[in-house]
Amino acid sequence: MLNILSELREQLGDDAVLDRATVAARARNYWDPAPLEARALVRPRSTQELSRVMKICHARDQSVVVHGGLTGVCDADRSTDQDVVVSLESMTAIEEIDAVGRTVTVQAGCRLQNLQQAAEQQGLYFPLDLGARGSCTVGGNVATNAGGTNVIRFGMMRSLVLGLEAVLPDGTVISSMNRMLKNNSGYDLKQLFVGSEGTLGIVTRMVLTLKERSQSVNTVLVAVDTGEKLPPLLKEMDRRLGGTMSSFEAMWGHYYRAVTAPGWHTSPLDRRHAFYVIVEAQGPDPVDDARRFQTAIEAVLEAKLITDAVLPKSVAERERIWAIREDFEALRQHTPLFLYDISLPIRDMLAYAEEVRMSLQKQWPHSQFFALGHIGDGNLHFFVTPGIAATDVATLHAMSDELVYRPLARLGGAVSAEHGIGLEKKAWLAVSRSPAEIELMRTLKRTLDPKNILNPGKVIDGWANSSA
Amino acid sequence: MLNILSELREQLGDDAVLDRATVAARARNYWDPAPLEARALVRPRSTQELSRVMKICHARDQSVVVHGGLTGVCDADRSTDQDVVVSLESMTAIEEIDAVGRTVTVQAGCRLQNLQQAAEQQGLYFPLDLGARGSCTVGGNVATNAGGTNVIRFGMMRSLVLGLEAVLPDGTVISSMNRMLKNNSGYDLKQLFVGSEGTLGIVTRMVLTLKERSQSVNTVLVAVDTGEKLPPLLKEMDRRLGGTMSSFEAMWGHYYRAVTAPGWHTSPLDRRHAFYVIVEAQGPDPVDDARRFQTAIEAVLEAKLITDAVLPKSVAERERIWAIREDFEALRQHTPLFLYDISLPIRDMLAYAEEVRMSLQKQWPHSQFFALGHIGDGNLHFFVTPGIAATDVATLHAMSDELVYRPLARLGGAVSAEHGIGLEKKAWLAVSRSPAEIELMRTLKRTLDPKNILNPGKVIDGWANSSA
Numbered sequence: 001m002l003n004i005l006s007e008l009r010e011q012l013g014d015d016a017v018l019d020r021a022t023v024a025a026r027a028r029n030y031w032d033p034a035p036l037e038a039r040a041l042v043r044p045r046s047t048q049e050l051s052r053v054m055k056i057c058h059a060r061d062q063s064v065v066v067h068g069g070l071t072g073v074c075d076a077d078r079s080t081d082q083d084v085v086v087s088l089e090s091m092t093a094i095e096e097i098d099a100v101g102r103t104v105t106v107q108a109g110c111r112l113q114n115l116q117q118a119a120e121q122q123g124l125y126f127p128l129d130l131g132a133r134g135s136c137t138v139g140g141n142v143a144t145n146a147g148g149t150n151v152i153r154f155g156m157m158r159s160l161v162l163g164l165e166a167v168l169p170d171g172t173v174i175s176s177m178n179r180m181l182k183n184n185s186g187y188d189l190k191q192l193f194v195g196s197e198g199t200l201g202i203v204t205r206m207v208l209t210l211k212e213r214s215q216s217v218n219t220v221l222v223a224v225d226t227g228e229k230l231p232p233l234l235k236e237m238d239r240r241l242g243g244t245m246s247s248f249e250a251m252w253g254h255y256y257r258a259v260t261a262p263g264w265h266t267s268p269l270d271r272r273h274a275f276y277v278i279v280e281a282q283g284p285d286p287v288d289d290a291r292r293f294q295t296a297i298e299a300v301l302e303a304k305l306i307t308d309a310v311l312p313k314s315v316a317e318r319e320r321i322w323a324i325r326e327d328f329e330a331l332r333q334h335t336p337l338f339l340y341d342i343s344l345p346i347r348d349m350l351a352y353a354e355e356v357r358m359s360l361q362k363q364w365p366h367s368q369f370f371a372l373g374h375i376g377d378g379n380l381h382f383f384v385t386p387g388i389a390a391t392d393v394a395t396l397h398a399m400s401d402e403l404v405y406r407p408l409a410r411l412g413g414a415v416s417a418e419h420g421i422g423l424e425k426k427a428w429l430a431v432s433r434s435p436a437e438i439e440l441m442r443t444l445k446r447t448l449d450p451k452n453i454l455n456p457g458k459v460i461d462g463w464a465n466s467s468a
Numbered sequence: 469m470l471n472i473l474s475e476l477r478e479q480l481g482d483d484a485v486l487d488r489a490t491v492a493a494r495a496r497n498y499w500d501p502a503p504l505e506a507r508a509l510v511r512p513r514s515t516q517e518l519s520r521v522m523k524i525c526h527a528r529d530q531s532v533v534v535h536g537g538l539t540g541v542c543d544a545d546r547s548t549d550q551d552v553v554v555s556l557e558s559m560t561a562i563e564e565i566d567a568v569g570r571t572v573t574v575q576a577g578c579r580l581q582n583l584q585q586a587a588e589q590q591g592l593y594f595p596l597d598l599g600a601r602g603s604c605t606v607g608g609n610v611a612t613n614a615g616g617t618n619v620i621r622f623g624m625m626r627s628l629v630l631g632l633e634a635v636l637p638d639g640t641v642i643s644s645m646n647r648m649l650k651n652n653s654g655y656d657l658k659q660l661f662v663g664s665e666g667t668l669g670i671v672t673r674m675v676l677t678l679k680e681r682s683q684s685v686n687t688v689l690v691a692v693d694t695g696e697k698l699p700p701l702l703k704e705m706d707r708r709l710g711g712t713m714s715s716f717e718a719m720w721g722h723y724y725r726a727v728t729a730p731g732w733h734t735s736p737l738d739r740r741h742a743f744y745v746i747v748e749a750q751g752p753d754p755v756d757d758a759r760r761f762q763t764a765i766e767a768v769l770e771a772k773l774i775t776d777a778v779l780p781k782s783v784a785e786r787e788r789i790w791a792i793r794e795d796f797e798a799l800r801q802h803t804p805l806f807l808y809d810i811s812l813p814i815r816d817m818l819a820y821a822e823e824v825r826m827s828l829q830k831q832w833p834h835s836q837f838f839a840l841g842h843i844g845d846g847n848l849h850f851f852v853t854p855g856i857a858a859t860d861v862a863t864l865h866a867m868s869d870e871l872v873y874r875p876l877a878r879l880g881g882a883v884s885a886e887h888g889i890g891l892e893k894k895a896w897l898a899v900s901r902s903p904a905e906i907e908l909m910r911t912l913k914r915t916l917d918p919k920n921i922l923n924p925g926k927v928i929d930g931w932a933n934s935s936a
C-alpha cells in the first residue's frame with residue numbers, strides 16, 4: 001500500500017499535495033506564526049478532486065482539518081502532525097454573477113473582499129462585511145456562519161446562502177446549488193454545513209444572494225452618557241431610518257479611550273463620554289437619505305438620547321471613524337489579552353457587562369475590560385487583560401473564562417455570538433446549550449462522520465466516549 | 469396493557485384526548501370537508517405534556533400526525549384511522565414580547581394573525597404574511613418554512629426564527645430558545661425542524677424576531693406590456709426604494725382577467741394588459757416615502773417599463789387591489805383545478821411559463837393556465853384547469869404534474885417554493901433534488917425517527933425500504 005502522500009499525489013498531481021516539510025514553511029494561522037503541522041496539505045481544484053481526497057482519507061481513517069483564510073479566532077483550524085490539511089486555496093473562482101436573479105456562484109476559497117468587489121462591478125452588493133474581509137474566505141464565512149457589522153439589516157452569512165455544495169467525510173458530494181429565495185423542496189440540507197465549522201462536511205461551492213447597491217452611505221459617531229439610553233437610541237434610529245440602518249456599533253468609554261489614546265486614533269469627539277456609537281445607513285437616494293439621517297440625529301439629540309455627534313464630511317473621515325471600531329492595535333500593549341465574543345438579550349447587556357467588569361476587578365485589581373459590540377444583535381465583544389505578570393497564561397485565561405461565561409447560563413446568553421466554538425470554547429458549550437442539545441449535536445456528528453475523521457474534536461467533545 | 473386512548477387520558481386528562489368518534493366531527497383540513505380519521509386526537513397543553521405523549525407513542529410504535537392550522541396544501545396533515553393526531557390547538561399563548569430585544573416568545577398553536585396583532589400593539593411588526601393568516605399557526609409556519617408576500621424584504625419564516633423548542637419522536641425535548649440575532653454556540657439545531665414538515669420533531673414553542681413598525685405603506689398596481697420588462701422593473705423599483713420594498717407581486721394577464729371578470733373583483737386598470745404587478749413599500753416617514761414612491765413610479769413610466777399605474781387613495785382601495793392578488797374564488801368555477809407552487813431562476817421564468825402553457829394546450833386544447841407570483845423570489849404560483857370533463861381527476865392531475873414539473877429539472881427549479889412536499893409532491897422530489905441529497909434526507913429521518921412514527925411517509929418516500 002502506498003503511503004497517503006503518494007496516494008494523494010497519484011490522484012491529484014504533485015502540485016496539489018504538499019509534504020510535511022513544505023507545510024512547515026507556512027504559519028499555523030493568521031494569529032499564530034508557529035510552523036503549521038500536518039502529514040500533508042492537499043489543495044483540490046474541484047469538488048470532484050476533493051471527493052477523491054476524502055474517499056482516500058476515509059478508507060484510511062485519516063483525520064482531516066479544513067483550511068480557509070485562517071482568520072478564525074477559536075482554533076477550529078488547528079492541526080497536528082498526524083492530520084491531513086485540506087486547503088480550499090485552489091478553489092477561488094467566482095463562477096457566475098446572475099444580474100437578473102441577483103445571485104453569485106462562487107468557490108469556497110474566494111476571499112470575501114474579492115467577492116464584494118466583483119458584485120460592486122455589476123452594480124450589486126454583497127452585504128456580509130467584517131474586519132478580516134481581505135483575508136477570510138467565503139467558505140470560511142459559511143463554515144463559521146460569519147456575522148460582522150451589517151447583521152442588523154442583512155442577517156448573518158446563513159441568511160445569504162441560497163445553495164451550496166459540500167463533500168461529506170466519506171467523499172459523497174451533496175450538491176444543493178439552489179439559486180432561488182424560495183425553495184421548500186425537502187429538507188434544507190445546506191443548513192447542516194453552515195456554522196458547523198467543517199465538522200460535518202467541507203463546503204466547496206455556493207450560491208449567495210446579492211442586493212442592489214446602495215446610492216448613499218450615511219455615517220455618524222455619537223456620544224451617549226448612560227448605557228440605559230442605548231436601547232431606546234437603537235430603537236429610535238431604526239424606526240426613523242426605516243429599512244436602511246445597516247450598523248449600530250457601540251463602544252464602551254474604556255475601549256474608546258484606549259484606542260484613541262495619544263499616538264493611536266484621533267478622536268473626533270470629547271474622549272470622556274460613557275459610550276460611543278457608530279450608526280450607519282445605506283439608502284437609495286443621496287439627497288433624501290442625508291436629510292433623513294440628519295433629521296434623525298437632531299431628533300435623538302433633542303430627546304437627549306445622545307449628547308454629541310459628528311458626521312464625517314469625506315470618505316477619509318468616515319474611514320477614520322470606522323478605524324476606531326475595527327482597529328484595536330492599541331490594546332495589544334496589554335498582555336496577556338483575552339478576546340471574547342458573547343451574546344445575550346439586549347436588556348441584560350449593560351448589567352452583564354458591569355457584573356463581568358466588577359468580578360474581574362475583584363479577581364485582579366489591575367485588570368482592564370474593553371467592551372464594544374453589535375448591540376442591535378445582542379452581541380458584545382470585549383478584551384480582558386488581568387493586569388498581572390503572566391506566569392501561567394492558560395490558567396489566567398481559564399479563570400477569566402469562568403468569570404465571563406458563567407453568568408451567561410442564567411441569562412440565556414451564548415458563549416459564541418459569531419466566532420464559533422472551535423477548540424477554544426468547547427469546554428464552555430454547556431453554558432449555552434443543554435445536555436439534550438449537545439447529545440443531538442453528537443448524534444448528527446456520528447451520523448455524518450461515523451469515523452470521526454473530519455475536524456475531529458472541534459465544536460463538540462466526548463464524541464468517541466458516547467457512541468450510541 | 470391499557471389501550472392507547474386510555475393511557476393518553478390517564479396522562480393528560482379526558483379533555484386533552486378526543487376519541488375516534490369525536491374526531492370524526494372535524495373536517496380533514498381547511499380544503500377537505502371529509503371527516504377526520506384518527507385513532508385519537510391529543511391536544512397537549514405544554515411541551516412536557518407532548519413529551520409524555522410521544523414517549524407513549526414511541527413505546528407502542530404508534531404513528532403520529534401533527535396538526536397546526538390545517539391550511540397546508542400538500543397533504544402533510546393527512547391521517548388515517550390508525551394514526552394518533554397531535555394538535556397544537558391548546559398551545560396558543562403569546563408568552564412574552566420583549567420590546568427592547570424585539571423578540572416574541574410564542575407557542576406553536578398561536579394563529580399568525582394574532583401574533584401580528586400582538587406585535588402591532590407594542591409598536592412592533594411581525595413581517596411574515598400570507599393569505600391564510602387568520603387560520604394558519606406559527607408552528608405550521610415554522611414546520612413548512614412559510615413564505616408569502618413579504619419575503620423579498622424580510623425573508624422566509626426560517627430567517628425570522630431565533631429559537632425554538634421541539635419534541636423528538638422518542639419524547640426528548642430539544643429546547644433551543646435562543647433570543648439573539650447572533651448565536652454560533654454549536655450546531656444550529658433549530659434548522660432541522662424548520663421546513664421539515666413535522667417529520668423530524670414537533671415544534672411547540674419558539675422565539676421570533678420582531679421589527680420596528682413602519683410609519684407608511686405605499687402600494688401601486690401597475691400594468692406591464694411584455695414579460696421581458698418584469699426583471700428590469702423589479703430591479704429599478706428595488707434600487708429606487710432602497711431597503712423599503714416589501715412586495716413585488718406579478719399577475720399574468722390571464723389570471724388578472726379571470727379574477728376581475730364581471731361579477732368578481734373590479735379592475736382599477738384596463739383589463740387587456742399582458743402583466744400586472746403590485747409593488748408595495750413600507751417606510752419610516754409618510755411624507756418622504758410617498759414622494760419617493762411617486763418619483764419611482766414616474767421614472768419607470770417614463771422609461772416605459774410600465775404602461776399604466778394606479779395608486780390606491782384609501783385603505784379600502786389598497787385592500788381591493790390586494791384582493792385581486794389574494795382572492796381567486798373566481799377560478800373555482802373551473803374544475804378540476806390544480807394549484808402549483810414552483811420556483812426557478814428569474815431569468816428563466818417567462819420562458820418556462822410559456823413552455824408549460826403551450827404543452828398544456830397541446831395536451832388539452834381547452835386547458836387554461838392562470839399564473840401569478842412572487843417574481844422577486846423566483847416563485848411562481850399557477851392554476852391549471854385541463855378544460856375537459858373530469859372522469860379521472862387523479863390521472864389528469866398526474867399528467868398535469870408531468871408537464872409542469874419535468875422542465876424544472878433542466879432549469880435547476882424547485883417543485884415546491886413555499887408550500888412544502890407533504891404527500892402531494894413526494895413523487896416529484898427527485899426533479900429538484902439529487903439521489904445523494906434524498907439519501908441524506910433519509911439518513912436524517914432514520915437518525916431522528918428510527919421507528920418512523922412521526923408524520924410517516926411525508927416529504928420522503930421509501931424510508932422503510934432503504935434502511936442502512
